[in-house]
Amino acid sequence: MSETGHWVYSIAIGGHGFSFNLDTIFTMWFAMLVVLAFAYISTRNLSIIPGKLQAVSESLMRFFWGILDTMIANDNKKHVPLVASLFLFILIANLMGQLPLRIIHLKNGELASPTNDLNLTAAMAVIVLIYYVGMGLKKKGLKFFLHEFSFTGIIMFLVELLEMITRPLSLAIRLFANIFAGEILVTVALGVFAYLLPLPVMLFEILVAFIQATVFMMLTIAYVSSATGDEH
């Protein structure tokens, strides 16, 4: 079990070197497949009296609607696609780290949760940044920048500008570091006493998976709310 290595595939396109972490890509596809299959199967035969899967998906939607209602004042249903897909994808991806996928040996690296790669979490954080800036521009036009960067002084402007960078940075590093540290914690527990000690740590990691998915979703909603809200 190596904490460091990813299965890196390097390729040169047009004179620039690109490298892909293949293990992250495979596990990300697996998580996407699980989410897509759940979405497809649970909405295939919709009926008035819901079956089990439909009841689960309906309560999930009610959960998202409830959170959006409490945090964004009006016209909040249109944010459900981004918020729900982020939450479900991150949750499935985090929980995959506790599956025994590591018994499939790769040449380098391992098949663990894809969110232990900074590239994936940074991509999601940048998507969130683009989404809330776009939503703010769509709602307020160019006045969004007047609201976002309160031009009261040069210091405040610089602080607000810095916030635009630190928000996706902290989103990305928070999720990545939680999952990465959890895997190292499991490794350390395995090294200390391999038969019983990793179990409570892994249970804690399942809790962390739920909490981190919720935190990512809540912060996304808070950023969208502050970008589209009228107050400031």
Add this chain to the structure above:
Amino acid sequence: MEELKTISDLAQLGGGVAIGFGAIGAGLGIGFATKGLMDAISRQPEVSGKAFGFFLLGAALSEACALYAFVIAAKLVGLM
């Protein structure tokens, strides 16, 4: 030989210092969060379920600060 090894040794030391100071802040943060939860529950026991959800959120947010330090420490000692 000794001089060549010092920089990586100092990086190991720096990793230890980084995670140590980071853990101080996160420990204080989670402690304050727990204090707030206990205050809220002892004042209004009926909100305990809702307050616990917010407590978990805040604890996760302040725990993340220690994990930023952990990333720096992992960079320094060469884990990543």
